Amino acid sequence: MAELSKPHSESVFPSAIREGIIAGIIAFGLFVLIIGFRTDQNISNELILTQRWGLLAIMVAIAAVGRFLFKAFISPWLTARLKAREAVETVEGGEPSFFRRNFSQLAILFLLIYPVLIVLMVGLQGSLKWVDNFGIQILIYVMLAWGLNIVVGLAGLLDLGYVAFYAVGAYSYALLSTYYGLSFWVLLPMAGIFAATWGVILGFPVLRLRGDYLAIVTLAFGEIIRLVLINWTAVTKGTFGISGIAKATLFGIPFTAGPNGFAAIFGLPLSAAYYKIFLYYLILFLALLTAWVTIRLRRMPVGRAWEALREDEIACRSLGINTTTTKLTAFATGAMFGGFAGSFFAARQGFVSPESFVFLESAVVLAIVVLGGMGSLIGIAVAAVVMIGGTEILREMQFLKFVFGPNFTPELYRMLIFGLAMVTVMVWKPRGFVGSREPSAFLHKRKLVSGAFTKEGHG
Amino acid sequence: MEYFIQQLINGLTLGSIYGLIAIGYTMVYGIIGMINFAHGDIFMLGAFMALIVFLILTTFVGGVPVVLALLLMMIVSMCLTSLWSWTIERIAYRPLRGSFRLAPLITAIGMSIALSNFVQVTQGPRNKPIPSLVNSGFTIYGTNITISLKQIVIIVVTAVLLAAFWYLVNRTSLGRAQRACEQDRKMAALLGINVDRTISLTFVMGAALAAVAGTLYLMFYGVISFSDGFIPGVKAFTAAVLGGIGSIPGAVVGGLLIGLIEALWSAYFSIDYKDVAAFSILAIVLIFMPSGILGRPEVEKV
Numbered sequence: 001m002a003e004l005s006k007p008h009s010e011s012v013f014p015s016a017i018r019e020g021i022i023a024g025i026i027a028f029g030l031f032v033l034i035i036g037f038r039t040d041q042n043i044s045n046e047l048i049l050t051q052r053w054g055l056l057a058i059m060v061a062i063a064a065v066g067r068f069l070f071k072a073f074i075s076p077w078l079t080a081r082l083k084a085r086e087a088v089e090t091v092e093g094g095e096p097s098f099f100r101r102n103f104s105q106l107a108i109l110f111l112l113i114y115p116v117l118i119v120l121m122v123g124l125q126g127s128l129k130w131v132d133n134f135g136i137q138i139l140i141y142v143m144l145a146w147g148l149n150i151v152v153g154l155a156g157l158l159d160l161g162y163v164a165f166y167a168v169g170a171y172s173y174a175l176l177s178t179y180y181g182l183s184f185w186v187l188l189p190m191a192g193i194f195a196a197t198w199g200v201i202l203g204f205p206v207l208r209l210r211g212d213y214l215a216i217v218t219l220a221f222g223e224i225i226r227l228v229l230i231n232w233t234a235v236t237k238g239t240f241g242i243s244g245i246a247k248a249t250l251f252g253i254p255f256t257a258g259p260n261g262f263a264a265i266f267g268l269p270l271s272a273a274y275y276k277i278f279l280y281y282l283i284l285f286l287a288l289l290t291a292w293v294t295i296r297l298r299r300m301p302v303g304r305a306w307e308a309l310r311e312d313e314i315a316c317r318s319l320g321i322n323t324t325t326t327k328l329t330a331f332a333t334g335a336m337f338g339g340f341a342g343s344f345f346a347a348r349q350g351f352v353s354p355e356s357f358v359f360l361e362s363a364v365v366l367a368i369v370v371l372g373g374m375g376s377l378i379g380i381a382v383a384a385v386v387m388i389g390g391t392e393i394l395r396e397m398q399f400l401k402f403v404f405g406p407n408f409t410p411e412l413y414r415m416l417i418f419g420l421a422m423v424t425v426m427v428w429k430p431r432g433f434v435g436s437r438e439p440s441a442f443l444h445k446r447k448l449v450s451g452a453f454t455k456e457g458h459g
Numbered sequence: 460m461e462y463f464i465q466q467l468i469n470g471l472t473l474g475s476i477y478g479l480i481a482i483g484y485t486m487v488y489g490i491i492g493m494i495n496f497a498h499g500d501i502f503m504l505g506a507f508m509a510l511i512v513f514l515i516l517t518t519f520v521g522g523v524p525v526v527l528a529l530l531l532m533m534i535v536s537m538c539l540t541s542l543w544s545w546t547i548e549r550i551a552y553r554p555l556r557g558s559f560r561l562a563p564l565i566t567a568i569g570m571s572i573a574l575s576n577f578v579q580v581t582q583g584p585r586n587k588p589i590p591s592l593v594n595s596g597f598t599i600y601g602t603n604i605t606i607s608l609k610q611i612v613i614i615v616v617t618a619v620l621l622a623a624f625w626y627l628v629n630r631t632s633l634g635r636a637q638r639a640c641e642q643d644r645k646m647a648a649l650l651g652i653n654v655d656r657t658i659s660l661t662f663v664m665g666a667a668l669a670a671v672a673g674t675l676y677l678m679f680y681g682v683i684s685f686s687d688g689f690i691p692g693v694k695a696f697t698a699a700v701l702g703g704i705g706s707i708p709g710a711v712v713g714g715l716l717i718g719l720i721e722a723l724w725s726a727y728f729s730i731d732y733k734d735v736a737a738f739s740i741l742a743i744v745l746i747f748m749p750s751g752i753l754g755r756p757e758v759e760k761v
Contacts, residue, residue, distance in 0.1 A: 034577075040583065045588070048518070212494055418573075421569075423570055426565050
């Protein structure tokens, strides 16, 4: 099917038309049952079929025309551009622009003033959605992805059950605060310690495994923890989850309506927005802590050992690095940050249930790490903003209802688009958004290393 | 004892379905070393295809004999599900061949999310129940052990398919090409085997078996939903690993073992923790016997 593109562009059209027709036929085969018919329950709960030939025709037409356009115009244009770029042979050099050089400082500055900007723009009440759904939501994923990055990006251990540690953190806060009334600030470090302990307990037997085997065992452990949370109803209340979890306090000042509440003490009008803004700064602090620890650890012997382990385990062993402890520290450190994020999540939601800790969450976090370029903190943050922010924005697209009719619910398409975006980005940029790495050790001058030269994870 | 044998039969039935799905995982892993995460959802898609064919038959044709209906469901589902798998391999996996190791895994996870949500969007999120297709069963003479016709159908279909599949892999030139690619892709290409085509056909074969598994699953449980691909998928992968990944007989043995473990655990311990049992056994086997039951030990070259 894939023919070499012919040198003369006029001969492209017949083959493009043929390819388009083939794509149409294939699309017809793919969609004839699953889109052509829809199964619905009638009143007596029997399945009935609804026929949707119009939609099927549209999908087939999209596939055929899309393939034709790709073959006829986009593909030649891409080859031409590639050739042009090769011909020019860009002279890299000179200082990168001011924006590029100080990107991380500018980004942190923006994140610090983000809630203030939002409040100034849309007022206190309007800011709720922007701070909570976008700010906090994205930052939780940034933090999780940075935590997982220690395991996957630095140590090269493929972990598909990271959400287990998130769950351990969330449940240890939820349970200990409900049963023993301990405060958030006591439980935050404890949640991290518990998660790290679990990381060591789970890591000890499995870290002898390599690559895909490790991935599948971590996935199994993630599922086991979720199943235990579902079935151990005496403690975890099963699928009902634990509700009414105590909120976090600002060093003892609660965010409540009473006379001792935050609003009353500072003489401000009562609003739910203060708590959200407080949570925003809290998760921002936790995320930056993760980043800072990662950056510092990379310069320490243990961080160097992680990266050496990722590149070549056998060489590591022959140089006298204890691979077991090195892997365990990476696993435990990553798990600890997962635990912090988990206890924050419980405090933010006020409710935890096993539904929040499904495999999909692990997959999303891993996808962010890989799409971000594995090991590049900024790349991961960008990937989290694009993937999570992008799917959150989809909730806001109510105007699509005017295009597709009132029954159209954009939320339904959220995960479909997320999955397709994962595939598309991966095919388009397999090395992630930021494909180069800062070297940890260098001679004379720090040069970026292309991602293509670094290995990753054989476990 | 009778209860034990009864559970044994139930376990074998379940295990046959896992074994059929596991073959798809193990073949793909054997040939390109990638965990095809979307395979569980391919299985779910196969079940949906069978469901729609069944509904078309009952709504528009009517009065089709059950055997013919089942056969039609299986064949149509096999063809269309294979087409899906072929397309997915073509557009999502092939461009990444030769890329770094995690890339195809991530696309496969993305494809899995996309597929299950695609079915949710197009077919609705609710469970889809169908009336029971085959009802009768019989009791073994002099005991209380019952075997339903469904279970017999599942075991017979699996056995026939495995025999056909064994013939395909061991006796035909396609199977020889497939095994050659598994051993050494570069060498196979040098000897004139169309590697891309062989890999595509591997995906197609795996999907066809998964579609049959989907049809049987639909017939046995009488219900399917868009999210039903994940757990059977993970368990089938467990089965593939348990049997030694890359080994086709291993996948079948692993599938049967996982089915038996699940049935016996549900019968004698607690039904709530049956998945925990399956996953724990996976972890234990991998730690103490990393190459599985029938797998080749991995030789590390420096």
